[in-house]
Amino acid sequence: xxxxxxxxxxxxxxxxxxSGWLGRVAAAAPDGPRPKACILLWMAGxxxxxxxxxxxxxxxxxxxxxFRPIDTAVxxxxxxxxxxRFAKLTRHAAVLRGMSTLExxxxxxxxxLHTGYQNRAGVVAFPSLGAIVAKELGKRDAPLPNFVxxxxxxxxxxxxxxxxxxxxxxxxxxxxxxxxxxxxxxxPEQFGRQVDLARQLDGAFHDQYRSAAGxxxxxxxxxxxxxxxxxxxxxxxxxxxxxAVRAAYGQLGRAAAGADAKTGGGQPGGFGQGCLMARRxxxxxxxxxxxxxxxxxxxxxxxxxxxxxxxxxxxxxxxMSALVEDLRGRGLLDTTLVVWMGEFGRTPQCTGGGRNHWAxxxxxxxxxxxxxxxxxxxxxxxxxxxxxDRPISVPDFLATVCTILGIDxxxxxxxxxxxxxxxxVDTSKEVRVLSELL
Amino acid sequence: xxRLTLALAFVASVGRAAAAGKPAATELAALIDRHVxxxxxxxxxxxADPADDAEFLRRVSLDxxxxxxxxxxxxxxxxxxxxxxxxxxxxxxxxxxxYGEHLADVWQGYLVSxxxxxxxxxxxxxxxxxxxxxxxxxWDRTATDILTAAGKLDENPGxxxxxxxxxxxxxxxxxxxxxxxxxxxxxxxxxCHDHPFTAWTQQDFWGMAAIFTQVQTPGRPKLVYQIGVRxxxxxxxxxxxxxxxxxxxxxxxxxxxxGAEWKADKGxxxxxxxxxxxTAPENPYFARAMANRTWWRLFGRGLVNPVDDMHAGxxxxxxxxLDLLARRFAASGFDLKALTRAxxxxxxxxxxxxxxxDDPAKQAALFGRMSVKxxxxxxxxxxxVAVLGAPAPTPGVxxxxxxxxxxxxFFSDDGDPDPTAYxxxxxxxxxxxxxxxxxxRPLAALAARIATPGRSADEVAGDLFLAVLSxxxxxxxxxxxxAHVGRAGSLDAxxxxxxxxxxxxxxFSLNH
Numbered sequence: 001x002x003x004x005x006x007x008x009x010x011x012x013x014x015x016x017x018x019s020g021w022l023g024r025v026a027a028a029a030p031d032g033p034r035p036k037a038c039i040l041l042w043m044a045g046x047x048x049x050x051x052x053x054x055x056x057x058x059x060x061x062x063x064x065x066x067f068r069p070i071d072t073a074v075x076x077x078x079x080x081x082x083x084x085r086f087a088k089l090t091r092h093a094a095v096l097r098g099m100s101t102l103e104x105x106x107x108x109x110x111x112x113l114h115t116g117y118q119n120r121a122g123v124v125a126f127p128s129l130g131a132i133v134a135k136e137l138g139k140r141d142a143p144l145p146n147f148v149x150x151x152x153x154x155x156x157x158x159x160x161x162x163x164x165x166x167x168x169x170x171x172x173x174x175x176x177x178x179x180x181x182x183x184x185x186x187x188p189e190q191f192g193r194q195v196d197l198a199r200q201l202d203g204a205f206h207d208q209y210r211s212a213a214g215x216x217x218x219x220x221x222x223x224x225x226x227x228x229x230x231x232x233x234x235x236x237x238x239x240x241x242x243x244a245v246r247a248a249y250g251q252l253g254r255a256a257a258g259a260d261a262k263t264g265g266g267q268p269g270g271f272g273q274g275c276l277m278a279r280r281x282x283x284x285x286x287x288x289x290x291x292x293x294x295x296x297x298x299x300x301x302x303x304x305x306x307x308x309x310x311x312x313x314x315x316x317x318x319x320m321s322a323l324v325e326d327l328r329g330r331g332l333l334d335t336t337l338v339v340w341m342g343e344f345g346r347t348p349q350c351t352g353g354g355r356n357h358w359a360x361x362x363x364x365x366x367x368x369x370x371x372x373x374x375x376x377x378x379x380x381x382x383x384x385x386x387x388x389d390r391p392i393s394v395p396d397f398l399a400t401v402c403t404i405l406g407i408d409x410x411x412x413x414x415x416x417x418x419x420x421x422x423x424x425v426d427t428s429k430e431v432r433v434l435s436e437l438l
Numbered sequence: 439x440x441r442l443t444l445a446l447a448f449v450a451s452v453g454r455a456a457a458a459g460k461p462a463a464t465e466l467a468a469l470i471d472r473h474v475x476x477x478x479x480x481x482x483x484x485x486a487d488p489a490d491d492a493e494f495l496r497r498v499s500l501d502x503x504x505x506x507x508x509x510x511x512x513x514x515x516x517x518x519x520x521x522x523x524x525x526x527x528x529x530x531x532x533x534x535x536x537y538g539e540h541l542a543d544v545w546q547g548y549l550v551s552x553x554x555x556x557x558x559x560x561x562x563x564x565x566x567x568x569x570x571x572x573x574x575x576x577w578d579r580t581a582t583d584i585l586t587a588a589g590k591l592d593e594n595p596g597x598x599x600x601x602x603x604x605x606x607x608x609x610x611x612x613x614x615x616x617x618x619x620x621x622x623x624x625x626x627x628x629x630c631h632d633h634p635f636t637a638w639t640q641q642d643f644w645g646m647a648a649i650f651t652q653v654q655t656p657g658r659p660k661l662v663y664q665i666g667v668r669x670x671x672x673x674x675x676x677x678x679x680x681x682x683x684x685x686x687x688x689x690x691x692x693x694x695x696x697g698a699e700w701k702a703d704k705g706x707x708x709x710x711x712x713x714x715x716x717t718a719p720e721n722p723y724f725a726r727a728m729a730n731r732t733w734w735r736l737f738g739r740g741l742v743n744p745v746d747d748m749h750a751g752x753x754x755x756x757x758x759x760l761d762l763l764a765r766r767f768a769a770s771g772f773d774l775k776a777l778t779r780a781x782x783x784x785x786x787x788x789x790x791x792x793x794x795x796d797d798p799a800k801q802a803a804l805f806g807r808m809s810v811k812x813x814x815x816x817x818x819x820x821x822x823v824a825v826l827g828a829p830a831p832t833p834g835v836x837x838x839x840x841x842x843x844x845x846x847x848f849f850s851d852d853g854d855p856d857p858t859a860y861x862x863x864x865x866x867x868x869x870x871x872x873x874x875x876x877x878x879r880p881l882a883a884l885a886a887r888i889a890t891p892g893r894s895a896d897e898v899a900g901d902l903f904l905a906v907l908s909x910x911x912x913x914x915x916x917x918x919x920x921a922h923v924g925r926a927g928s929l930d931a932x933x934x935x936x937x938x939x940x941x942x943x944x945x946f947s948l949n950h
Binding site: 111119121145159171180181197205214220 | 863912
């Protein structure tokens with residue numbers, strides 16, 4: 001349903017026209033190289049690195065756990081047996097085994113990994129990675145927002161901070177239901193009448209008060225109405241995808257083999273459908289999409305580590321592999337960086353069937369985005385308890401992601417009311433970009 | 439709104455009861471106006487006209503109670519012919535518990551970390567705890583209670599802001615909070631380097647930070663759950679560094695900002711010593727910080743800006759006025775209600791926010807007119823409830839955390855926003871326009887209550903404007919609605935559409 005709201009200039013005031021829409025979601029860049037995009041697959045709760053991308057078959061039984069490593073497409077690179085599909089794709093990927101970070105509390109670590117900063121009480125409200133990418137790579141006049149989050153995300157970390165409301169994420173809580181609140185409650189005609197009336201009522205107030213806040217409000221209304229009226233909102237509608245494609249990302253409602261009801265995710269398969277929506281959004285030109293896996297408990301496997309990690313891995317393997325294959329099939333993988341990570345890893349020692357928080361050494365994975373794939377970077381010791389080679393701090397990691405995306409991580413912003421420039425990535429200590437990926 | 443009804447019922451009695459503090463407030467209001475108007479005259483700037491009753495009522499209700507008045511309250515106030523009705527309204531608002539609840543809401547946003555473990559429940563308890571203090575205690579007492587809060591999370595809600603995740607709040611963060619909100623200075627940049635524009639040095643920052651080492655639990659996450667927040671005299675910057683709890687600091691003994699002599703007995707905790715130093719009448723920061731912050735909150739801009747960065751490099755626009763407010767505030771025993779009563783009783787506060795004259799920018803800068811502020815997420819939610827009643831369950835709105843909490847999370851991303859900065863974008867507007875939570879059944883119910891059979895378009899428009907915008911419609915607005923009835927097809931449908939449109943106006947989203 002497209003709303004015909006152009007009359008009375010409400011929508012055209014925002015610079016939108018329906019005629020510019022070509023009827024396809026795919027919006028190939030008209031000229032020059034396509035700007036890069038990033039899809040962050042956020043593994044809420046903190047996956048066990050030993051049970052996913054840093055297996056330790058030589059370690060004692062209470063460390064190495066129940067899973068076996070398997071070979072992948074890249075000789076010498078071995079990962080958990082529960083990522084069999086992704087194992088075929090490792091030549092596009094870099095496994096970073098030297099993540100070594102400072103926070104081992106969920107919320108503090110989630111904030112740190114998203115913003116790159118630890119101080120939270122200060123004057124500066126730091127923006128999340130998605131907001132930074134939205135500002136640096138997004139198109140200001142695009143009808144679609146430049147930062148979309150899918151799933152029940154960590155609200156306190158998914159913030160635009162001082163970058164302001166233009167870079168706030170648009171949240172899709174359930175990808176299957178689609179974007180909430182995009183359709184008016186009544187008929188399009190009624191909606192059009194109401195918006196007209198609001199606009200006229202607002203006119204006198206603006207003439208009299210001439211306030212910047214009023215203008216900002218009116219602009220926000222214009223942009224929201226414009227999105228409601230724009231064909232690109234179809235990027236949020238998964239029903240437009242062929243059944244075969246939807247199925248490839250994981251069957252909705254059917255838990256992956258071995259899963260029980262305790263994975264803590266939303267509905268089984270929801271993460272896969274979120275990945276599919278991320279692909280549609282990137283295709284339509286959205287530069288940053290965060291897809292959250294693990295509402296509530298998720299990967300926080302203090303108990304039942306093995307059955308839960310097995311189930312989550314199975315669902316994740318299908319979804320993430322489908323995403324990479326789909327991006328590749330559409331020629332988008334070289335310009336789309338897929339990041340797999342959580343807020344920390346988990347303890348080497350497995351006590352009482354569970355693993356606890358572990359920030360000193362853990363793994364993340366980068367795929368696509370034009371990186372040199374087929375690599376493992378960094379190495380942990382025998383028990384994956386400490387980084388033996390090439391430790392990666394949060395600033396190192398974020399600077400690397402920025403560099404891959406073509407963003408200068410040393411570039412500074414000037415938040416309103418703050419006397420000093422704030423670099424995109426905290427440069428107060430030495431930052432080492434993983435240049436071997438470039 | 440129930441509470442505001444109560445408040446208005448109290449108007450007569452409380453007006454008399456509070457008479458004791460009133461002459462001082464009236465006198466201070468007159469002095470405020472002398473300072474502001476002398477300066478305007480000297481600069482040749484004409485002040486804006488007084489705000490009309492409707493503008494004043496809505497403004498002071500939002501500023502003191504965080505919510506717009508109901509239609510009934512607005513109708514009664516607008517119809518009241520008494521010349522002292524504004525004074526009585528202010529007295530009633532200040533005497534109502536809702537006053538403390540609103541201030542607590544504001545301060546909870548400043549102090550409690552959104553990363554607090556079990557944030558929703560704890561933030562709520564902290565707010566209730568603070569509300570009681572703002573309603574009954576003076577500011578020195580409240581600040582002391584906040585700064586020295588100790589004990590278990592379940593027993594003393596005052597410690598909530600001292601916990602983040604499952605750990606005690608970090609030393610640099612606590613130094614930041616204390617200096618910005620109680621001293622009105624930003625030391626945080628001096629954490630890493632001497633401040634280029636002020637006297638603050640790294641020594642100053644780490645001297646203040648050292649005060650907060652005693653509440654840490656090095657190497658023991660979750661310990662704060664068992665023993666609560668307590669002050670361990672053995673913990674110093676050096677011992678914390680040895681334990682790896684903080685890095686990159688400068689070893690300093692606990693030092694009050696400005697190097698004042700550390701006066702504390704052996705048994706006194708660092709935090710208690712800080713509170714005693716801070717709330718002494720001669721402290722150079724405490725009264726000025728709150729006077730400036732109160733002015734900032736009510737006028738949308740401080741006498742010094744940024745509000746929490748008071749130093750020689752940021753001179754006050756009206757230095758003598760700031761001195762006066764700080765002096766009187768301290769002399770009153772830090773009676774925040776008295777200070778607030780004086781400010782909102784001034785002609786300066788009671789001017790319209792419509793720009794006028796030859797130099798509108800200068801008029802605003804010299805407080806020759808009120809600024810236009812933006813409703814905070816909490817004010818917006820409470821006002822929607824006041825206008826429309828309880829929210830309806832809505833797909834896409836997770837009810838588990840509680841409707842108000844969820845709404846405030848959705849609509850704000852900063853606990854300490856600039857009161858005049860508009861911070862909403864596409865996600866928020868889509869929700870306001872299309873979510874059934876308010877725009878569905880509650881809105882239809884309001885329209886149905888007002889557009890009853892037999893009423894005229896003018897009557898319906900009059901009631902809807904009063905309900906949503908707390909004012910009567912203009913002749914133009916009535917004509918607009920009459921025309922709209924024709925387009926919508928029925929008075930009932932037109933009423934619904936008008937209610938929707940009024941809620942979407944800038945006027946509703948702003949505090950003008």
